[in-house]
Amino acid sequence: MSISVVGSxxxxxxxxxxxxxxxxxxxxAPIKHTVTKGESRERxxxxxxxxxxxxxxxxxxxxxxxxTQDKQAPMFDGVLIDHNQWPHVMTLDxxxxxxxESVYVAIEVKSSLKxxxxxxxxxxxAYLRTMTIIPSDVKATQPLVTAFxxxxxxxxxxxxDFAISYNEIGIPSPSQICILNNCLFGLAENVSGAMIPEHxxxxxxxxxxxxxxxxxxxxxxxxxxxxVGIEKSIAKVFRxxxxxxxxxxxxxxxxxxxxxxxSENSKYEAVRNFFKNSASVPIEEVYAEARKEVGLx
Amino acid sequence: xxxxxxxxxxxxxxxYSSGKVVGITDQIYNIKGSExxxxxxxxxxEMSGELEYNGVKIKVIKVNTMIGLEMSSAGPxxxxxxxxxxxxxx
Numbered sequence: 575m576s577i578s579v580v581g582s583x584x585x586x587x588x589x590x591x592x593x594x595x596x597x598x599x600x601x602x603a604p605i606k607h608t609v610t611k612g613e614s615r616e617r618x619x620x621x622x623x624x625x626x627x628x629x630x631x632x633x634x635x636x637x638x639x640x641x642t643q644d645k646q647a648p649m650f651d652g653v654l655i656d657h658n659q660w661p662h663v664m665t666l667d668x669x670x671x672x673x674x675e676s677v678y679v680a681i682e683v684k685s686s687l688k689x690x691x692x693x694x695x696x697x698x699x700a701y702l703r704t705m706t707i708i709p710s711d712v713k714a715t716q717p718l719v720t721a722f723x724x725x726x727x728x729x730x731x732x733x734x735d736f737a738i739s740y741n742e743i744g745i746p747s748p749s750q751i752c753i754l755n756n757c758l759f760g761l762a763e764n765v766s767g768a769m770i771p772e773h774x775x776x777x778x779x780x781x782x783x784x785x786x787x788x789x790x791x792x793x794x795x796x797x798x799x800x801x802v803g804i805e806k807s808i809a810k811v812f813r814x815x816x817x818x819x820x821x822x823x824x825x826x827x828x829x830x831x832x833x834x835x836x837s838e839n840s841k842y843e844a845v846r847n848f849f850k851n852s853a854s855v856p857i858e859e860v861y862a863e864a865r866k867e868v869g870l871x
Numbered sequence: 872x873x874x875x876x877x878x879x880x881x882x883x884x885x886x887y888s889s890g891k892v893v894g895i896t897d898q899i900y901n902i903k904g905s906e907x908x909x910x911x912x913x914x915x916x917e918m919s920g921e922l923e924y925n926g927v928k929i930k931v932i933k934v935n936t937m938i939g940l941e942m943s944s945a946g947p948x949x950x951x952x953x954x955x956x957x958x959x960x961x
Contacts, residue, residue: 766899768878813879825877 581789584815588792592755595622595791599685599724599754616651616683619722623652623681626795631678631802632657637670639677639717641705647674648698650719652681654802659712674705677717678802687723687732687753695721696739700746718773718801719748722794726753728853729783730860733759734828734846737781741833749773749801752794758784760797762827769825773801783857785824792816793823826857835868880926886912887923894918894952902927902959909955913948921960928960 581589595618602614617635624633631654639647653672655662660676680702684691699719707716726732736759740747750773751759761779763772772779786793800809813820836845845864852860865871882901886894893916896909902924912918922929935954940947 762877766882767901768876768882770878770881810880820879823877 581819582816585789585792585819588795589788591622592788592791595619596724596755615685615724619683620652620681622791623795623798627654628799628802628804630658630804631655633681634670634672636668637672637677639672639674639680639702639705641674642708643706645705647680647702647705650680650698650702651683653677654679654681654798656713674702674707674717675710675713678713679718679720679798682719682721682748684721684723685725687721687726687751689732689735691723692732692735692739692751695719695748695751696743699748700743703746715774720750720752720794720798720801721748722752722754724754726756728850729753729757730852730855730857731846731849733757733781733783733826733857734849737828737833738836738842740775740781741837744777745775747775749775750794750797752790755788755790756786758786758790758793758797760784762825771797773797780827780830783826785826789816789819792819796820826861828861832861832865832868832870835870836864841868878926882925885924886918886929888917888920891916893922896924900924902929905959907957907959909957910953912952912955914950914952918952922957924957929957930960932956932958 598618599615620633620635627633634653634655635651636649637653637655638649639653655672655676655678657676660673662673662676663671665671680698682695682698684695702719703716707714736751740761749761753759760782761772761775762769762782763776763778763780764770769782771782784790784793796809796812799812836842845867848860848864848867882899884896884899885892886896893914895913895915897911900907900909907929918931920930922931933956934952935956936952938949938951938953940949941951
């Protein structure tokens with residue numbers, strides 16, 4: 575359950591909804607049939623996002639994404655598509671066939687986030703984001719990938735794994751991973767001395783950990799809305815409903831020299847173990863020790 | 872670890888007045904302190920009174936040179952103000 579800290583009304587409503595999602599997640603734990611449990615948890619977050627997100631984009635639970643080379647993307651748990659301007663095909667059992675050009679965001683839902691889950695997210699993202707896309711006047715960019723996890727037993731380790739994977743894979747990487755009532759792994763870039771959240775992976779973006787706690791769902795909905803192309807002025811108004819939160823989101827990132835040192839160094843496992851064995855220690859402290867391990871001050 | 876401020880507003884080189892762009896600076900300036908001098912501003916509107924630049928309220932207090940039309944390698948541009956001294960309004 576989230577700790578109650580008084581924020582704006584908007585924040586409070588998102589926090590209460592987050593609590594409902596968490597309770598529902600825990601109450602589905604006794605379901606022994608794994609597929610049923612998984613589907614129930616996917617449907618739940620999709621149903622929530624259908625309420626929160628702008629209606630210019632449709633969230634489809636089951637979609638096969640194809641490209642002009644007849645490649646098919648791996649199945650994602652949710653897909654944000656433009657249903658208004660792009661024609662689609664529907665199979666007889668309700669499965670949507672979507673042209674990749676009509677897809678804005680593909681969403682993967684995980685019950686908990688471990689290394690295997692992260693690897694799966696990155697693998698699916700890399701496949702989708704390297705499929706062929708035909709630019710048009712309406713849209714010219716690859717779909718983005720995000721993930722939603724209900725829980726994570728070691729945020730320090732998972733963020734380290736996310737950052738290392740992003741460093742290795744680069745542009746085909748996912749943009750964000752939301753961990754309910756905890757934090758959000760995202761991307762940012764340095765622009766004229768300011769750190770700006772950025773949802774499109776590029777050579778200038780780097781992984782960032784938003785320590786948003788009980789405001790994580792609010793932040794995730796905000797970012798998803800930006801990813802489907804809401805006007806900047808609308809995004810600004812949305813932020814003003816929770817101005818205090820958006821003006822000072824606690825965050826953390828690994829400096830590039832550290833990520834490069836870990837990748838080049840034979841001490842990857844030793845460094846990873848620092849994060850593996852320090853789940854309850856503030857990540858800044860673990861980072862300080864890990865830097866020494868790779869010879870950085 | 873370096874302490875960089877997180878901002879959801881991407882810095883731009885636009886100067887605003889009442890929500891409208893009234894000037895474009897030659898580069899993006901990071902305002903620290905109580906004043907800033909823009910080397911070059913392409914004037915697009917009324918630059919008097921309270922202005923906003925990347926979330927900071929400013930006011931023009933002095934302009935070194937005002938040029939009606941400046942010839943550059945990219946063609947004519949103007950009006951252009953050079954050496955625009957501004958104070959930060961709190």
